[in-house]
Amino acid sequence: MERLIEGYKRFLAEVFPERERNFLALAEWQAPEWLFITCSDSRVLPDLILGTGPGDLFIARNAGNVVPVTGADVDGITAAIEYAVEVLKVKHAIVCGHSDCGALKAAVDRKELDGLPKVRRWLLHLEAAFSHRQPLNPADGEAAELASLIRGNVVAQLQNLKAQPSVRWAVQQGQLTVHGWYYDIRSGRIECYDEKKRRFVPLVE
Secondary structure (H helix, E strand, O other): HHHHHHHHHHHHHHHHHOOHHHHHHHOOOOOOOOOEEEEOOOOOHHHHHHHHOOOOOOEEEEEOOOOOOOOOOOHHHHHHHHHHHOOOOOOOOEEEEOOOHHHHHHHHHHHOOOOOHHHHHHHHHHHHHHHHOOOHHHHHHHHHHHHHHHHHHHHHHHHHHHOOOOHHHHHHHOEEEEEEEEEEEOOOEEEEOOOOOOOOOOOOO
């Protein structure tokens, strides 16, 4: 805890004073342009990777960057999506998976799930990833099989996102654009899913 407290002290002494006007403006309302759905993994830091700051991204995180299939059940992710689209009027929604994803590893090898009934149930949301596996990329080396599945999960969750009623309507009205990304931790590079080419391509050349 001491490390966190020291970090907070630096925030109060250095960061907050420099950005106080920004925080005061955000104290009453937020108007993010992007909904960013990503994994809970501690190695994925959207603001650091994308150069964003307070008020820029509306972030929804969970194990495996899942977007549950629309149904009668209420869950935090689809509620966040609905709020972001209907109330905040975000212009872009991004599903971002990442390399070495523990959720996808567990979906492949469920031996480690004994005693974790809630995790086992959550991983059922990842089943569609197997039918959307992407071509192996030699650049992924020994992790190519897992990476192809992780990319497949991005495609599957992207489809689930587009099936959300609020998202479907906003896309039809031209008010929202959806994106699927794959972030490689080792290289720092991001790939985006090209729906016309049906494959992942570099976000920037």
